Amino acid sequence: MNKHIAVINGDGIGPEVTAQSVRVLNAIAEQFGHEFTYTYCLMGADAIDKTGNPLPDETVEGCLNADAILFGAIGHPKYDNDPTAKVRPEQGLLKLRKSLQLFANIRPVSTYAALEHLSPLKAKQLENVDFVIYRELTGGIYFGEKKVAEDYSEASDLCVYTKTEIERISHLAFKAAQQRRKKLTLVDKANVLESSRLWRKVVQEIAPQYSDVVVDFLFVDNAAMQIILNPKQFDVVLTENMFGDIISDEASVISGSLGLLPSASVGAATALFEPIHGSYPQAAGKDIANPTGSILSAAMMLDHFGLHKEAEVVRAGVNWALANGFVTKDIDPVNYYFTSTIGELISDFV
Amino acid sequence: MNKHIAVINGDGIGPEVTAQSVRVLNAIAEQFGHEFTYTYCLMGADAIDKTGNPLPDETVEGCLNADAILFGAIGHPKYDNDPTAKVRPEQGLLKLRKSLQLFANIRPVSTYAALEHLSPLKAKQLENVDFVIYRELTGGIYFGEKKVAEDYSEASDLCVYTKTEIERISHLAFKAAQQRRKKLTLVDKANVLESSRLWRKVVQEIAPQYSDVVVDFLFVDNAAMQIILNPKQFDVVLTENMFGDIISDEASVISGSLGLLPSASVGAATALFEPIHGSYPQAAGKDIANPTGSILSAAMMLDHFGLHKEAEVVRAGVNWALANGFVTKDIDPVNYYFTSTIGELISDFV
Ligand SMILES: CC(C)[C@H](C(=O)O)[C@@H](O)C(=O)O
Ligand SMILES: CC(C)[C@H](C(=O)O)[C@@H](O)C(=O)O
Numbered sequence: 001m002n003k004h005i006a007v008i009n010g011d012g013i014g015p016e017v018t019a020q021s022v023r024v025l026n027a028i029a030e031q032f033g034h035e036f037t038y039t040y041c042l043m044g045a046d047a048i049d050k051t052g053n054p055l056p057d058e059t060v061e062g063c064l065n066a067d068a069i070l071f072g073a074i075g076h077p078k079y080d081n082d083p084t085a086k087v088r089p090e091q092g093l094l095k096l097r098k099s100l101q102l103f104a105n106i107r108p109v110s111t112y113a114a115l116e117h118l119s120p121l122k123a124k125q126l127e128n129v130d131f132v133i134y135r136e137l138t139g140g141i142y143f144g145e146k147k148v149a150e151d152y153s154e155a156s157d158l159c160v161y162t163k164t165e166i167e168r169i170s171h172l173a174f175k176a177a178q179q180r181r182k183k184l185t186l187v188d189k190a191n192v193l194e195s196s197r198l199w200r201k202v203v204q205e206i207a208p209q210y211s212d213v214v215v216d217f218l219f220v221d222n223a224a225m226q227i228i229l230n231p232k233q234f235d236v237v238l239t240e241n242m243f244g245d246i247i248s249d250e251a252s253v254i255s256g257s258l259g260l261l262p263s264a265s266v267g268a269a270t271a272l273f274e275p276i277h278g279s280y281p282q283a284a285g286k287d288i289a290n291p292t293g294s295i296l297s298a299a300m301m302l303d304h305f306g307l308h309k310e311a312e313v314v315r316a317g318v319n320w321a322l323a324n325g326f327v328t329k330d331i332d333p334v335n336y337y338f339t340s341t342i343g344e345l346i347s348d349f350v
Numbered sequence: 351m352n353k354h355i356a357v358i359n360g361d362g363i364g365p366e367v368t369a370q371s372v373r374v375l376n377a378i379a380e381q382f383g384h385e386f387t388y389t390y391c392l393m394g395a396d397a398i399d400k401t402g403n404p405l406p407d408e409t410v411e412g413c414l415n416a417d418a419i420l421f422g423a424i425g426h427p428k429y430d431n432d433p434t435a436k437v438r439p440e441q442g443l444l445k446l447r448k449s450l451q452l453f454a455n456i457r458p459v460s461t462y463a464a465l466e467h468l469s470p471l472k473a474k475q476l477e478n479v480d481f482v483i484y485r486e487l488t489g490g491i492y493f494g495e496k497k498v499a500e501d502y503s504e505a506s507d508l509c510v511y512t513k514t515e516i517e518r519i520s521h522l523a524f525k526a527a528q529q530r531r532k533k534l535t536l537v538d539k540a541n542v543l544e545s546s547r548l549w550r551k552v553v554q555e556i557a558p559q560y561s562d563v564v565v566d567f568l569f570v571d572n573a574a575m576q577i578i579l580n581p582k583q584f585d586v587v588l589t590e591n592m593f594g595d596i597i598s599d600e601a602s603v604i605s606g607s608l609g610l611l612p613s614a615s616v617g618a619a620t621a622l623f624e625p626i627h628g629s630y631p632q633a634a635g636k637d638i639a640n641p642t643g644s645i646l647s648a649a650m651m652l653d654h655f656g657l658h659k660e661a662e663v664v665r666a667g668v669n670w671a672l673a674n675g676f677v678t679k680d681i682d683p684v685n686y687y688f689t690s691t692i693g694e695l696i697s698d699f700v
Contacts, residue, residue, distance in 0.1 A: 122472055154512045
């Protein structure tokens with residue numbers, strides 16, 4: 001199989017973890033007789049530094065011409081502490097999501113026996129945790145009209161959802177539930193927000209088309225508790241953009257390490273794969289970042305290409321490394337391996 | 351001291367837990383020679399059933415004429431599952447917060463040795479947890495303009511903040527930090543939202559007036575992780591309405607029981623005290639709900655009246671009951687006491 005992949009290293013530890021995924025993808029290509037080619041594109045603080053623009057046109061074009069996108073991380077502290085900055089790295093990612101219509105962010109949440117001691121949760125909470133969050137990614141308050149008064153006396157953000165936006169991701173989430181344990185939980189704040197009430201209405205309307213799926217509803221404040229109190233109750237969690245941002249990051253602590261978790265952002269035409277961790281600038285350039293979140297994102301990409309056997313081999317490599325103590329500093333601060341060593345070991349395993 | 355208290359029982363378990371607080375307040379009054387008088391007011395589903403209005407005018411008036419308000423809980427499932435309902439219990443609470451300008455919701459988060467086994471978090475996470483969340487309560491997306499298209503093709507909510515709204519709660523939070531461990535953490539999403547950038551700007555501007563307080567900033571998605579991973583890092587957490595709703599409920603799981611946690615909502619003219627738990631309709635009328643969240647809210651009310659010794663006695667009563675196994679079913683499902691028994695025991699302790 002021939003596949004063309006756009007690679008966006010991004011900021012901070014982005015380049016180093018992404019390099020290991022490319023290495024693993026190359027090992028898979030060689031092993032299974034595929035051809036993967038790559039175009040490197042700029043985005044984020046990196047792109048601002050080099051071009052003044054967090055998302056140069058060539059990047060959008062490069063992504064549109066690719067079969068899928070592998071992305072590292074975005075963000076730099078120099079922008080975070082300047083609330084009046086006009087250009088910001090994150091604009092690049094938001095604009096890319098919008099341009100490519102990557103409307104569904106999919107984040108599996110599971111646990112690893114080898115990491116149990118790192119989880120903040122008790123063993124009881126970790127039993128049988130296996131759910132996936134479907135976060136709407138191109139609508140809501142992130143993309144609604146933003147205003148700030150010239151004298152900074154007032155600022156606002158608008159949260160808008162259309163029925164169509166809610167429907168398309170809801171169908172994906174219902175279909176995922178049908179392939180899983182047949183339960184879908186909508187997280188909203190329908191007791192207060194009009195947009196949440198629209199979500200609830202649309203999901204209630206669609207539900208009869210998936211009569212084998214049991215639907216329930218949770219207010220986001222309650223969901224923030226339930227994810228910690230009883231995470232095994234969830235199968236597919238569906239939610240809007242901002243709530244998804246918050247609860248999927250919250251859910252990511254369950255496993256014991258952020259460094260391990262992958263995600264996929266899918267649209268009608270293409271899909272982007274990225275680890276859920278951020279750019280973590282303190283660790284950049286030190287060869288200590290955990291590359292497995294990115295490598296498992298590459299595995300999700302292989303699944304997306306229909307290469308399920310190959311994806312399984314990558315996941316087996318990650319599990320093998322974990323089980324044998326081949327881990328980065330975030331997981332074992334004493335006996336640890338470098339980012340590049342983990343990438344090499346998993347490539348060799350493949 | 352003479353104090354007049356407006357009591358709003360509200361919905362579900364509201365009446366039964368509030369009754370125990372009144373009992374404890376009466377015991378305090380007798381013991382310390384105060385006179386507390388009460389006016390009972392309607393709000394929520396209860397008020398809709400009786401008057402058609404979730405917040406009758408007499409309730410606002412009753413609250414304005416009182417020195418403080420003791421409130422139970424709000425909400426009923428029959429409204430939650432009808433996204434097109436025009437009247438909802440929660441409107442009552444939101445309107446009351448707005449009418450009385452209760453702009454700061456204050457929620458202490460701490461742990462109890464006797465409940466450690468109930469916490470979903472490991473002992474390591476629970477060490478030295480002692481922080482307080484200042485949630486803005488009368489602005490943001492809860493109160494911004496709401497729209498829904500007649501054909502339900504689109505819906506929106508506007509999140510607006512003015513500089514003045516941010517300033518008044520920020521000053522309270524900074525002052526609280528000065529009385530505590532001198533650290534303030536602003537939780538926002540300044541990398542995406544214009545309103546969050548205004549929060550960050552205003553807090554940065556105010557900070558020099560409180561030069562003994564160390565200020566840091568966390569994006570809300572990161573905060574949702576840090577609260578679980580390392581809660582002891584927090585002292586005073588300041589945030590806007592919706593983020594505060596989510597992270598304060600998340601933080602409430604740390605202690606091991608929601609049933610124990612109090613809150614105060616303060617404004618320029620008056621203050622309202624309520625347990626953080628909801629109306630929990632499944633338990634209503636069974637005399638099994640935990641009244642300590644409400645009783646500790648009453649203790650916060652005593653503090654608000656300047657009756658610190660009295661507040662300490664109430665807290666001592668709660669600690670004594672907990673330490674001696676006088677607990678409700680949520681805490682010990684086998685050897686448990688009734689709501690009313692706990693109220694009686696704590697009153698007797700006083
Ligand atoms: C970087 C930021 C804009 C982004 C978001 O909030 O969407 C990130 O937190 C994420 O979750 O992918
Ligand atoms: C009932 C609801 C409107 C309320 C809120 O979200 O503010 C509640 O969840 C709370 O946190 O006090």
